[in-house]
Amino acid sequence: MERRTKAEARQGLDVLVAGAGYVGLAAAVSLKAARPSLSVAVVDAAPAGAWRKDGRASAIAAAACRMLEQLGVWGEIAPHAQAITEMVVTDSRTADPVRPTFLTFDGEVAPGEPFAHMVANQALNGALRKRAETLGIDIIEGVAVQGFETRGASLTVHLADGAALATRLLVAADGVNSRLRDMAGIKTVRWEYGQSGIVCTVAHERPHNGRAEEHFLPAGPFATLPLKPDQDGTNRSSIVWVERTEDAEKLVAGDEFLFEHELEQRFSLKLGEIRVADKPRAWPLGLTLARAFVAPRVALAGDAAHGIHPIAGQGLNLGLKDVAALAEVVVEADRLGQDIGALDVLERYQQWRRFDTVQMGITTDVLNRLFSNDIAPLRTVRDIGLGLVERMPRLKDFFIRQASGLSGDTPRLLKGEAI
Numbered sequence: 001m002e003r004r005t006k007a008e009a010r011q012g013l014d015v016l017v018a019g020a021g022y023v024g025l026a027a028a029v030s031l032k033a034a035r036p037s038l039s040v041a042v043v044d045a046a047p048a049g050a051w052r053k054d055g056r057a058s059a060i061a062a063a064a065c066r067m068l069e070q071l072g073v074w075g076e077i078a079p080h081a082q083a084i085t086e087m088v089v090t091d092s093r094t095a096d097p098v099r100p101t102f103l104t105f106d107g108e109v110a111p112g113e114p115f116a117h118m119v120a121n122q123a124l125n126g127a128l129r130k131r132a133e134t135l136g137i138d139i140i141e142g143v144a145v146q147g148f149e150t151r152g153a154s155l156t157v158h159l160a161d162g163a164a165l166a167t168r169l170l171v172a173a174d175g176v177n178s179r180l181r182d183m184a185g186i187k188t189v190r191w192e193y194g195q196s197g198i199v200c201t202v203a204h205e206r207p208h209n210g211r212a213e214e215h216f217l218p219a220g221p222f223a224t225l226p227l228k229p230d231q232d233g234t235n236r237s238s239i240v241w242v243e244r245t246e247d248a249e250k251l252v253a254g255d256e257f258l259f260e261h262e263l264e265q266r267f268s269l270k271l272g273e274i275r276v277a278d279k280p281r282a283w284p285l286g287l288t289l290a291r292a293f294v295a296p297r298v299a300l301a302g303d304a305a306h307g308i309h310p311i312a313g314q315g316l317n318l319g320l321k322d323v324a325a326l327a328e329v330v331v332e333a334d335r336l337g338q339d340i341g342a343l344d345v346l347e348r349y350q351q352w353r354r355f356d357t358v359q360m361g362i363t364t365d366v367l368n369r370l371f372s373n374d375i376a377p378l379r380t381v382r383d384i385g386l387g388l389v390e391r392m393p394r395l396k397d398f399f400i401r402q403a404s405g406l407s408g409d410t411p412r413l414l415k416g417e418a419i
Contacts, residue, residue, distance in 0.1 A: 012154060014169065015039070015168070016042075017171040020043075021051075022320075023303070023319040024042055024302075025129060029128055029137070030419075034418065041167075042132070042137060043140040047142045048141040054121040054122055055121075056238070059118055064320045070413055071413070073130075081117040082227050083116075083117050085114055087104065087212045087213075087214070088104050089104070090213070091371070091383055093374065109406060143163075145158070146160050150296060168340055171299050171301055178303075180300075185295065186291060187292075188288050193368065194244060195219070195220050195242050198239070198242075199283070200276055200277070201227065202276060203236050204237065204271035208224075208226040208237055216371040219242065219372065220244075220311075222242065223239070223240040223310075224239060224267060234277075240313075259280060263276065287307065287308060287309065288307035289357070289358060294346035294350045302318075302322055309367075309368045312363070313403075314364070318356075324414050325352045326353075327413065327419060328412055330345070333348075
């Protein structure tokens with residue numbers, strides 16, 4: 001109640017962020033850290049403490065790590081982060097006794113800097129929340145945004161409990177099914193893949209040595225991603241297992257023995273005996289691209305702007321790139337005395353991020369359609385392609401730079417620079 005009273009006491013906010021996931025919290029922290037004079041608050045529909053129940057982990061690219069270091073949170077996250085030192089790509093059928101390696105990535109983007117880390121979502125969210133509190137950012141939990149209306153140079157945002165907050169800019173970071181996006185009248189391009197992603201943590205006998213693997217199977221990719229050992233020293237990996245939705249739902253809801261049997265067929269026993277360490281869950285997969293990223297005094301960020309297939313592991317990193325670009329645009333506009341919620345200011349953010357996002361959405365869509373099948377001619381073409389990349393060091397370096405988030409027109413925060 002103390003936080004609510006504090007927020008309600010404000011005569012008006014500069015920025016209100018809707019959504020307290022990693023994108024929303026990173027947006028609030030980025031803006032407040034760079035421009036302490038801005039009044040920033042976060043409102044989230046999820047009950048207080050709900051984030052602690054998120055057992056998933058995410059791949060954080062090198063550029064995103066630099067950003068988190070600049071924001072003052074990487075020190076809190078680093079003890080929970082597992083460096084990915086090698087990536088192996090195979091293409092086979094589930095029943096194949098041998099999975100030939102077609103492509104490998106290893107090395108660093110800079111001395112001592114791996115191209116990615118795996119971090120538990122709880123650790124990432126917790127570190128951002130701690131930093132937000134240090135900066136004096138109000139976090140209003142368990143209350144949804146019911147609507148908003150423009151009133152001159154501000155928006156009046158109506159909350160589900162009857163409260164109203166005035167803000168110059170509303171950042172919608174409320175997920176792929178964003179209600180705020182709909183309220184702003186922003187349409188989407190959207191289709192479903194008929195696939196679901198099964199996510200769980202697997203404990204295994206032998207260490208993974210920082211090695212990640214992605215196996216392209218006829219129903220979809222199966223990725224094993226290295227995690228930091230738990231407090232007892234147990235070796236662990238995160239699983240992202242894509243199956244046809246009907247099969248995924250049966251696997252998750254069915255017998256545990258059958259699930260572990262199917263998992264073992266894909267994971268294999270190269271790391272010794274395995275066991276499922278938490279409750280597997282499945283999420284339907286699709287492509288969602290907002291037709292616009294901004295509206296008057298409203299900016300979309302993260303999954304509210306784009307939801308893509310996990311085949312390239314870039315969802316979180318795209319969201320943090322949105323945050324870095326938006327923060328840079330807003331902070332520079334405020335320094336120049338411009339209206340941070342004006343459409344001409346927000347369109348700079350849209351121009352910066354829209355092409356890159358659409359390009360990544362199309363790329364993941366094509367990759368999924370190319371690899372999630374068992375059509376012989378396509379299998380031949382893609383395996384030849386993977387083999388060619390493996391034999392061309394410069395091309396491999398290009399893909400590593402892309403995966404690390406250090407290519408293209410990179411915002412300052414992703415370079416590790418202050419805004």
